[in-house]
Amino acid sequence: MSKRTIVITGGAGILGQAAARRALTDGYQVVLIDRASIGDKAGLAGDVRFGDVDLTDAASASAAMADAADQCGGIDALLNIAGGFAWETLQDGDVESWERMFAINLRTAVVASKAALPWLTKSQSGRIVNIGAAGAVKSDMGMGAYAASKAGVARLTESLSRELLGKVTVNAVLPSIIDTPANRADMPDADPSDWVAPDDLAAVILFLASEQARAVTGALLPVTGRV
Template structure:
């Protein structure tokens, strides 16, 4: 059985669009007929959907509220509305225990992982509510958010924040906007393979497979699902 998604006529905003997972989410929605807008603080790589202009790119630092509001308003003004927000922007920093972690490292992790999700959602939700109950927010949490661990406490805490904020958005917008999260473990990207050359790469999940789960949560295939955090870590 093969699921087909149809987002024709829908406007989708993807944050963190220049990264491996963000670009996969952009590609998936574009292939399903959506009007896709990508945002990132980093310019898209060469020969990608964003670089070729197949996905509209809105450069912005979504840790800054004025930039977040500008990006969301720019998408709505250009395309007449917003149906789906995918909060993919994120980073990982770790390796030291809490008592040895620099405060600027802590702040960076929380800003990129949680503050961007908060600000993009804050400014998108009023527009998503206009979709007669069809609006959706899908954010990226992490398997690591489910428990404490050694050496990456700020990352785990920030991703737990994404889960809890997802539940809050779902509760506050019941009947108007659905909000869900996905929880990857290690994603199979060139950067992760370079960082962990001796790991079992076959156990990692392809970004394209995670993107399909994001689409499912944003689609009418999952109408009763809101406030959920869905594992997408396969065998990892």
């Protein structure tokens, strides 16, 4: 196929759907991967969907990437959007929350990246874009497990960018609070106009995934709105 193919993990989520809409507008062949059933949440046309994929499991991720590459003729870009958030103090929380944050935020990015590498390294302009967090640079109370997992994403980004130098660019965005229904429900007294709109964050992600970003690798780019 002549179109570049972009794989989006966490494709059932708010940011995953925003990135998919942007990618389709930019002319990509889009593959959505998620552990959840994806369905047709945003009325997207021209995309390929794989639900029920466990991105913490190497075999599951590898099978999904191979299927995507087979259907689309390769993989040119990977957006590691799969992840989650938990607010919990260490004193009152569960130590297992740390394992869960590392699994869904860091391990998914590691496993998906490794699974996609056989095709990304064959692309003329392979791209990996990870989702870090501004809170990983300076954390706050109750964000220890989340921030630590996202700090791991930052170190993965830096390390992998050097490993793949000259073959695949690897970058990360560091958003602050994203304007989602869940965040509005959790923080009803906040002003969401200060937050980062999913479409705005998707625009930055898609730039880093584009051929125009060939000179950018190993970057940790803050996208913080007015927070």
